[in-house]
Amino acid sequence: xxxxxxxxxxxxxxxxxxxxxxxxxxxxxxxxxxxxxxxxxxxxxxxxxxxxxxxxxxxxxxxxxxxxxxxxxxxxxxxxxxxxxxxxxxxxxxxxxxxxxxxxxxxxxxxxxxxxxxxxxxxxxxxxxxxxxxxxxxxxxxxxxxxxxxxxxxxxxxxxxxxxxxxxxxxxxxxxxxxxxxxxxxxxxxxxxxxxxxxxxxxxxxxxxxxxxxxxxxxxxxxxxxxxxxxxxxxxxxxxxxxxxxxxxxxxxxxxxxxxxxxxxxxxxxxxxxxxxxxxxxx
Amino acid sequence: xxxxxxxxxxxxxxxxxxxxxxxxxxxxxxxxxxxxxxxxxxxxxxxxxxxxxxxxxxxxxxxxxxxxxxxxxxxxxxxxxxxxxxxxxxxxxxxxxxxxxxxxxxxxxxxxxxxxxxxxxxxxxxxxxxxxxxxxxxxxxxxxxxxxxxxxxxxxxxxxxxxxxxxxxxxxxxxxxxxxxxxxxxxxxxxxxxxxxxxxxxxxxxxxxxxxxxxxxxxxxxxxxxxxxxxxxxxxxxxxxxxxxxxxxxxxxxx
Numbered sequence: 001x002x003x004x005x006x007x008x009x010x011x012x013x014x015x016x017x018x019x020x021x022x023x024x025x026x027x028x029x030x031x032x033x034x035x036x037x038x039x040x041x042x043x044x045x046x047x048x049x050x051x052x053x054x055x056x057x058x059x060x061x062x063x064x065x066x067x068x069x070x071x072x073x074x075x076x077x078x079x080x081x082x083x084x085x086x087x088x089x090x091x092x093x094x095x096x097x098x099x100x101x102x103x104x105x106x107x108x109x110x111x112x113x114x115x116x117x118x119x120x121x122x123x124x125x126x127x128x129x130x131x132x133x134x135x136x137x138x139x140x141x142x143x144x145x146x147x148x149x150x151x152x153x154x155x156x157x158x159x160x161x162x163x164x165x166x167x168x169x170x171x172x173x174x175x176x177x178x179x180x181x182x183x184x185x186x187x188x189x190x191x192x193x194x195x196x197x198x199x200x201x202x203x204x205x206x207x208x209x210x211x212x213x214x215x216x217x218x219x220x221x222x223x224x225x226x227x228x229x230x231x232x233x234x235x236x237x238x239x240x241x242x243x244x245x246x247x248x249x250x251x252x253x254x255x256x257x258x259x260x261x262x263x264x265x266x267x268x269x270x271x272x273x274x275x276x277x278x279x280x281x282x283x
Numbered sequence: 284x285x286x287x288x289x290x291x292x293x294x295x296x297x298x299x300x301x302x303x304x305x306x307x308x309x310x311x312x313x314x315x316x317x318x319x320x321x322x323x324x325x326x327x328x329x330x331x332x333x334x335x336x337x338x339x340x341x342x343x344x345x346x347x348x349x350x351x352x353x354x355x356x357x358x359x360x361x362x363x364x365x366x367x368x369x370x371x372x373x374x375x376x377x378x379x380x381x382x383x384x385x386x387x388x389x390x391x392x393x394x395x396x397x398x399x400x401x402x403x404x405x406x407x408x409x410x411x412x413x414x415x416x417x418x419x420x421x422x423x424x425x426x427x428x429x430x431x432x433x434x435x436x437x438x439x440x441x442x443x444x445x446x447x448x449x450x451x452x453x454x455x456x457x458x459x460x461x462x463x464x465x466x467x468x469x470x471x472x473x474x475x476x477x478x479x480x481x482x483x484x485x486x487x488x489x490x491x492x493x494x495x496x497x498x499x500x501x502x503x504x505x506x507x508x509x510x511x512x513x514x515x516x517x518x519x520x521x522x523x524x525x526x527x528x529x530x531x532x533x534x535x536x537x538x
Binding site: 172178179191 | 335337340342363364367373375377381389390393
């Protein structure tokens with residue numbers, strides 16, 4: 001009798017906790033979307049911010065900047081991150097000699113640590129190195145390089161996980177047929193790991209879309225559409241910050257945030273679709 | 284006198300400091316089925332994997348002695364070329380998550396065959412030899428993962444055959460299969476030996492007795508190193524073994 005009571009009490013507590021978590025999340029997203037969408041018109045997407053204290057105008061240039069920023073960052077971070085992940089899983093254990101082993105374990109530790117570092121630290125690093133020392137200024141280039149530093153650990157880790165999930169029997173089967181290590185990776189392992197690696201890349205893109213602090217100190221804040229790699233700009237997340245802190249247009253901040261939230265939800269949905277494809281294909 | 288395809292002379296293998304195989308000397312005849320039997324951990328799979336140098340994938344492996352394929356030292360041969368000549372079928376069917384056609388033609392493609400009709404011919408020939416063609420000829424572009432376990436294993440045999448090896452190593456090829464699929468694999472081995480030299484590791488002594496022409500019995504010594512106790516024609520090993528330990532093992536007194 002007592003046990004049943006405890007069981008029911010435990011169930012109720014966990015159920016309430018779960019419900020509470022979902023409610024908090026829904027109210028944040030719901031509030032932003034509900035409030036934000038009230039101010040969204042077609043012009044909001046097709047005009048650029050006009051600057052000034054009133055915060056007038058739409059978000060066109062910030063959408064374009066966000067897209068530029070995501071693409072540029074992925075262009076840098078994807079080859080480096082995926083390459084490093086492949087090295088760590090497929091080659092590192094074959095490394096001969098104590099030196100390479102030490103380098104590899106240092107790299108692993110570095111990746112673990114960097115994945116947990118707050119983004120503003122990457123921002124400060126980017127500011128010191130790219131903005132100041134390399135004289136790239138507040139620019140797309142600085143922001144994309146700093147953003148790459150932020151998401152490379154994410155991409156490395158998801159690539160590693162995806163590669164480790166590929167059964168060793170595939171590797172053995174391919175090598176036993178006389179394929180080289182590289183042919184095995186390129187023709188058998190990467191195709192199997194592709195959905196997982198894609199998930200990592202989309203996660204990275206999501207980080208770039210939603211991060212603010214790191215771009216505050218690398219991208220600058222110009223509300224114009226950047227015309228070169230060395231031009232400053234304003235991503236959507238950054239625009240929300242500027243609108244909220246430096247203008248009176250809190251409604252516009254909300255509207256931009258709503259667009260941002262929807263975008264992030266869409267990206268997460270795409271990750272879900274990819275992972276569902278993984279489980280379907282390996283069944 | 285049988286023609287010899289594979290020879291080991293005083294061959295030992297170490298994992299770091301641990302000696303896993305101890306001074307193995309044997310000659311595996313061409314176009315015959317040779318079975319390695321022995322209790323778990325006796326080194327029979329390690330010995331099998333020596334012939335295509337798969338043990339080298341494990342860090343810290345070191346060997347002593349000689350292993351010859353025909354008359355060539357396999358450790359001096361290019362490993363890619365060696366594995367082309369010595370194919371392998373694993374314990375669990377391991378088709379790639381690709382189509383049946385892409386699985387069979389994987390090896391030839393890796394070795395440079397690009398011509399589509401040539402690949403198609405290789406696929407048909409290999410699948411026919413592996414007794415799978417009739418079952419899959421209308422679904423070559425279906426995923427290999429959709430096949431049954433027994434079909435997958437025959438596909439893996441076809442995949443090994445497709446690179447025209449001289450030797451096929453089979454590491455307990457039927458242990459993950461049901462009895463019907465097992466019989467099919469065994470029948471297949473019997474037809475394959477006309478063209479290939481087959482070396483099989485098996486846990487199942489009836490299987491060794493049924494399919495093999497020669498049997499090697501391996502056993503660990505007091506240092507857990509694998510030693511070859513006896514090697515000879517299968518019917519002699521199973522009817523009048525010369526070593527007491529072989530007799531004890533095949534009569535089921537241990538292992």
